[in-house]
Structures are given as C-alpha cells and as structure tokens.
Amino acid sequence: MKILTVLGARPQFIKAAAFSRALQQYSNIQEVIVHTGQHYDQNMSDVFFEEMGIPKPKYMLQTGGKSHGAMTGQQLEKIEEILLDEKPDLVLVYGDTNSTLAGALAAIKLHIPIAHIEAGLRSFNRQMPEEINRILTDQISNYLFVPSSDAKQNLLHEGIDESKIFVVGDIMFDVALYYKERMVKPSWFDALNLEKFILCTIHRAENTDDLTKLSNILEGLELSRRDIILPLHPRTVGKIKQYGLIVPSNVRVVDPIGYLEMVWLEVNCELIVTDSGGVQKEAYFHDKYCVTLREETEWVELVNSGYNTLVGSNSELIKSALVRQSDSKILDKSIYGNGNTAENIIKNITGEC
Numbered sequence: 001m002k003i004l005t006v007l008g009a010r011p012q013f014i015k016a017a018a019f020s021r022a023l024q025q026y027s028n029i030q031e032v033i034v035h036t037g038q039h040y041d042q043n044m045s046d047v048f049f050e051e052m053g054i055p056k057p058k059y060m061l062q063t064g065g066k067s068h069g070a071m072t073g074q075q076l077e078k079i080e081e082i083l084l085d086e087k088p089d090l091v092l093v094y095g096d097t098n099s100t101l102a103g104a105l106a107a108i109k110l111h112i113p114i115a116h117i118e119a120g121l122r123s124f125n126r127q128m129p130e131e132i133n134r135i136l137t138d139q140i141s142n143y144l145f146v147p148s149s150d151a152k153q154n155l156l157h158e159g160i161d162e163s164k165i166f167v168v169g170d171i172m173f174d175v176a177l178y179y180k181e182r183m184v185k186p187s188w189f190d191a192l193n194l195e196k197f198i199l200c201t202i203h204r205a206e207n208t209d210d211l212t213k214l215s216n217i218l219e220g221l222e223l224s225r226r227d228i229i230l231p232l233h234p235r236t237v238g239k240i241k242q243y244g245l246i247v248p249s250n251v252r253v254v255d256p257i258g259y260l261e262m263v264w265l266e267v268n269c270e271l272i273v274t275d276s277g278g279v280q281k282e283a284y285f286h287d288k289y290c291v292t293l294r295e296e297t298e299w300v301e302l303v304n305s306g307y308n309t310l311v312g313s314n315s316e317l318i319k320s321a322l323v324r325q326s327d328s329k330i331l332d333k334s335i336y337g338n339g340n341t342a343e344n345i346i347k348n349i350t351g352e353c
C-alpha cells in the first residue's frame with residue numbers, strides 16, 4: 001500500500017513524527033511525503049525533521065509566504081502533478097491548514113481516497129481560515145480520524161456518514177508521551193535567571209492581524225507582572241514591528257524553538273497562556289492549567305473539565321487569569337485516548353480493525 005502524506009506547517013510536522021514512526025513497523029506500507037513549504041525556515045520546519053526523525057520529504061514545494069488563495073491554488077496544482085506520477089492508494093492530511101485542504105482537493109478530483117487526521121474539530125467561527133479548511137476537508141474525506149466523541153458529533157451534525165468516522169484519540173498525545181522522555185532544556189534558559197515562569201505563544205491571525213487585540217494581549221501580560229517566556233512566531237514578530245508595539249519587560253521574547261525544548265518549557269512552567277490549538281492540549285498532557293487567548297476553542301473538552309479558561313484578548317481577564325494560582329489539578333488523563341492513536345489509525349486504514 002502506498003500512502004502519500006501532504007504536510008506543510010509546524011503542527012503537522014509534529015503530528016507526522018508520531019504517525020511516520022508508527023508506520024515504520026509496517027513493511028507493507030510505503031509513505032511518500034510532500035512538504036508544501038507553507039512553513040519553510042530552519043526554526044519553523046527543518047528543526048522538526050532533524051530532531052524528531054521525520055522521514056525526509058520526497059517532494060519539497062515552495063508555496064509559503066503567499067496569500068491564502070495563491071498558496072492553496074499553487075499547492076493544488078503541484079500536488080495534482082505529484083499524485084498523477086505517484087498514484088498512491090491513499091492521501092493523508094493533518095489538521096486545518098491550506099496544505100490540508102489543497103492535498104484533499106487534489107486527491108478527490110483524481111478519485112483517490114483521503115484520510116484526515118484530526119477531523120471533526122470546530123470553532124464555529126467561519127472567520128478563521130482554519131475552520132473553512134476543516135469543514136471542506138471533512139466533507140470530502142473517506143476516513144475521518146477524530147480525537148473525541150464531541151468531534152464525532154460535529155461531523156454527524158454536518159451529515160457525514162457514521163461509517164467514515166473513527167474515534168481514535170489525539171495523535172498529539174502519542175507525541176507528548178514519547179518526547180517527554182527526550183525533552184531538552186533550552187541553552188539560553190539558565191541565563192534568564194527565572195525560578196518560576198509562565199509559557200506563552202501567540203500566532204493566530206485573529207490576534208496578530210488586529211492591532212487592538214494584539215496590544216490588549218501584550219497589556220494583559222504586562223499587568224500580570226509575572227515572568228513570561230514567549231517563543232515568538234514570525235507572523236507575530238512582523239506584526240509587532242508593523243504596529244510599532246513594545247513588548248513589556250516581564251515578557252522574555254525568544255525565537256521559535258524546536259519541539260524538544262518546547263516540551264521542556266511546557267513541563268517546567270507554572271502555567272501556559274496561548275492561542276495555539278496544539279499548545280492547549282500539550283498543557284493538559286503535561287499537567288498544566290491553560291489560559292487561552294481566544295473567544296472560542298475547538299478543544300471544548302478541556303474547557304468543560306475546568307483545565308482551560310478562554311479569555312480572548314481582554315487585558316483584565318488575561319491579567320486575572322495569570323495572577324490567579326490555579327487549583328485545577330488534571331485528574332482525568334483519558335480525554336484524548338491512551339497515546340496509541342497512530343497505531344489505531346494504521347489499523348483502520350489497513351483493515352486490521
């Protein structure tokens with residue numbers, strides 16, 4: 001069996017690390033990786049392939065740094081050419097980026113079955129490009145691998161046939177368990193001289209592309225007076241410069257870091273504040289309370305369990321969430337499966353289940 005995997009952005013490399021590693025146990029399955037180049041620099045792409053042992057992509061496209069339409073269109077055209085050459089039995093896509101949608105669209109037009117890992121998530125906010133990518137990809141996929149029963153319900157409400165939906169757990173739990181054993185303290189950490197710190201990430205367009213929201217978030221971080229480490233996504237760096245904003249002095253900005261260092265910070269911080277989907281779950285996997293800089297989340301189970309609080313970009317809410325010592329202990333570790341998601345997916349694809 002030949003699987004062609006399309007990926008292109010940081011969270012997809014991280015998920016691919018678990019799936020591709022599990023695939024190595026199956027000599028009857030060949031995986032061909034297409035990297036669309038949506039994220040392309042050393043610290044947003046190469047570092048993950050190097051330190052997580054992800055197989056080298058056979059195809060490296062250059063579609064990054066463009067508008068959504070131009071990027072998705074170019075990806076569609078180039079992936080179609082590759083599919084015609086490679087003739088895979090299945091196209092595999094992850095998550096909710098333009099690369100996800102382009103891979104799925106290219107496949108369905110050639111009648112190649114599609115597997116979508118992390119299907120069924122919804123923010124119910126159609127202003128988010130990710131939401132559009134998810135809805136459209138789910139509608140045309142043949143195997144919808146969902147992390148939770150809430151995600152399954154979302155798909156059933158959209159009329160998707162139950163026989164295509166597989167509740168397999170969250171593949172990022174597989175990743176979190178495996179790499180916790182291999183985490184690495186960042187070389188710059190000791191020089192910061194911090195006893196305790198909060199870990200923060202900000203990258204989502206709804207926050208970065210809105211001057212008021214971004215400056216309110218920075219204000220909330222400042223008002224908390226807590227020591228905060230912020231590995232900053234290139235998009236956010238660009239917007240802070242463009243808007244002429246000043247990062248407060250209690251916030252230590254560092255370049256984006258590799259996954260092994262990120263896990264070390266997640267395991268050793270007091271609290272996590274983020275607008276990232278993946279980081280919200282990693283907070284839970286590493287027993288940390290999470291403050292989410294969004295009005296809604298796809299990971300509703302964590303909010304309903306009291307492990308995650310949504311504060312949007314309201315500076316007062318951010319401040320109070322960060323100064324409050326959380327007494328929510330993570331008691332239920334089974335919300336997103338048992339860490340065998342990659343294996344569950346492969347068994348469903350090969351018909352072993």
Ligand code: UDP
Nearest residue numbers: 010011014231256257258259262276277278
């Ligand atoms: N991440 C990382 N280094 C960083 C920031 C994030 O390795 O400097 C990891 C993080 O641990 C998570 C993934 O990147 O696994 C999340 O990606 P991102 O926040 O870009 O996307 P999202 O999850 O929101 O789609």
